[in-house]
Amino acid sequence: MGGCAVLAVLALVLAAAAGSADAGKGVAKGKYRALFNFGDSLADAGNLIANGVPEILATARLPYGQTYFGKPTGRCSDGRLVIDHLAQEFGLPLLPPSKLNRSDLTHGANFAITGATALDTPYFEARGLGAVVWNSGALMTQIQWFRDLKPFFCNSTKEECKEFYANSLFVVGEFGGNDYNAPLFAGKGLTEAYKFMPDVIQGISDGVEALIAEGAVDLIVPGVMPTGCFPVYLNMLDMPAHEYGSRSGCIRQYNTFSWVHNAHLKSALEKLRPKYPNVRIIYGDYYTPVVQFMLHPEKFGFYKQLPRACCGAPGSVAKAAYNFNVTAKCGEPGATACADPTTHWSWDGIHLTEAAYGHIAKGWLYGPFADQPIVQSS
Template sequence: MGAVRGILVVAVVLAVATILAGAAEGKVNGKAKGKYRALFNFGDSLADAGNLLANGVDFRLATAQLPYGQTFPGHPTGRCSDGRLVVDHLADEFGLPLLPPSKLKNSSFAHGANFAITGATALDTPYFEAKGLGAVVWNSGALLTQIQWFRDLKPFFCNSTKAECDEFYANSLFVVGEFGGNDYNAPLFAGKGLEEAYKFMPDVIQAISDGIEQLIAEGARELIVPGVMPTGCFPVYLNMLDEPADGYGPQSGCVRRYNTFSWVHNAHLKRMLEKLRPKHPNVRIIYGDYYTPVIQFMLQPEKFGFYKQLPRACCGAPGSVAKAAYNFNVTAKCGEAGATACDDPSTHWSWDGIHLTEAAYGHIARVGYKGGIGLSKA
């Protein structure tokens, strides 16, 4: 149970952020480097820059050990990667300093904060408890909890008139997610299967909608709401599942039905955003599509400088003989005894079988910034 619980604290889907598209035409807007005064990020382990560690979690946590952080900054920071995350690359694109974790004491929040924390869900803990999953989900900061953290830090962002605070938020970018990965992990890792996970979907989407509404009420005027990644491409799931031969994509090696599940979540998320926009005509709400990039990493790896291979974790250890190619072992995860890292993480898109490498995050951030994949009004 301890090993499974360790998996549950991380999301399988990528926390995303891109420059906003034009509200009417879906084009990249005119906000170039230096135009945003601040960046606010909410999410889970795909965007956690150190909140879990700053929150007082045991230093023996795997993400507090090398090789996490080996590429940047050369030591562990609490990021679940070898280096920078998408939000870090995004801050750099806008000429902003890397966002400090909101829980880090004595930090300057003049340019925003990162509220993401490992284990975060869209839904609150009582929801899982009511479904008998309270013992297997670790919710260290659900979406609405993170928004309360945002409210609590308001004096550090603006402490003058309401008009000045509104102006500050209006010139800031809010990245909401991704959320949903850990919500679905609860039934999936408890062995309840996709049928049960599908039942969670309407409530997950509603929780994300509620969070967006609350941020708009606080003054947010430009928001990116990322979708989830193709779950069936990640080694953590590939190691866990036994599929018939025709259950895998012939080129990608991903599990089709799990990718379909992720696609359905994203379709519902986009539909929800379409309903929100007319309610808030003066707010830009942009969907971040990062389902597509991981599929591209799998189908055209050489284009991004990655090895052509089955989905494989750079950092980990082989599991069973039949699934050794995925390099994921629940009893020897990255940062734990028995696990090792590949020589060059930049040749892999998957870092630890659950999260991505700095190289993968960098590709996604740069492509999104240039107005390619990942930008969508719908």
């Protein structure tokens, strides 16, 4: 899709956004009895640190968690994630990390863990990338964690369990970001990353079907964010001037890559829907809202600026505006957080702020950041 066409579509979506979220506000409460969340660091609520905090893990230190929790919780943000906002909109408690012992699992659990991929570790090892992928729990591994805990969610009759899962929402992802980071961070470039795409899409599709087989009836499957808008990549890459968007400052070909992944994912979900006519499969959009944060920041209370991490430290002089430095990342010595994270959409150059996640959650719930709103108006 050409740049002008993308902007035209975004303008129409933005026009619809303002009214739709407010119109649906409040009607989500009581819709679901439980939530089940799977994913990577965009959705990890503490699984990575459930069994102890690694010494080198900066995301387990302040200022992570400062905005909402007042302390680090294992979330890679200053506060709540999309899944947290969804839980609160439904009137449910925040989901406990599945690995946290003695948790109350009455209303579901969060299986997401930092570093997760759609594909299993042997896939990367076979391609010489075992050393660069930090796979602490791929999608199918997380689904096995879910299976292992099923007796704690529902140990009644088969029909009662079926009803329980039918009244739950399953959030499957985002997956794919870390799969593609493996070749990209290894310096193999987009050409190699594109070769991974069919397998990544198939892996996500297989995961969705596995959850349907376990009893899921309502699922939302998010796509990936626009890679070319994130300070971690903007700091790492040196591209010709024409590769940067004139308004956004994002790298065009990396955003195109993310857009293609999302197009293939939507196509895969379309193929699943007729196969499971009694199941609702929703595509959740991370891409459009992040691009809107760049193009229309004032609509969301964000500063108008180049992609910039709220928490970080300047790198080279030429790239100081991104506020990302690989040797002084957020939570590490030399890094500081901006005075007001609600004015930024990027928290640490890799993940989003609580404010950004809140806008995305509302867009999934009531439109327009999903191919159908989670909460349908009557």
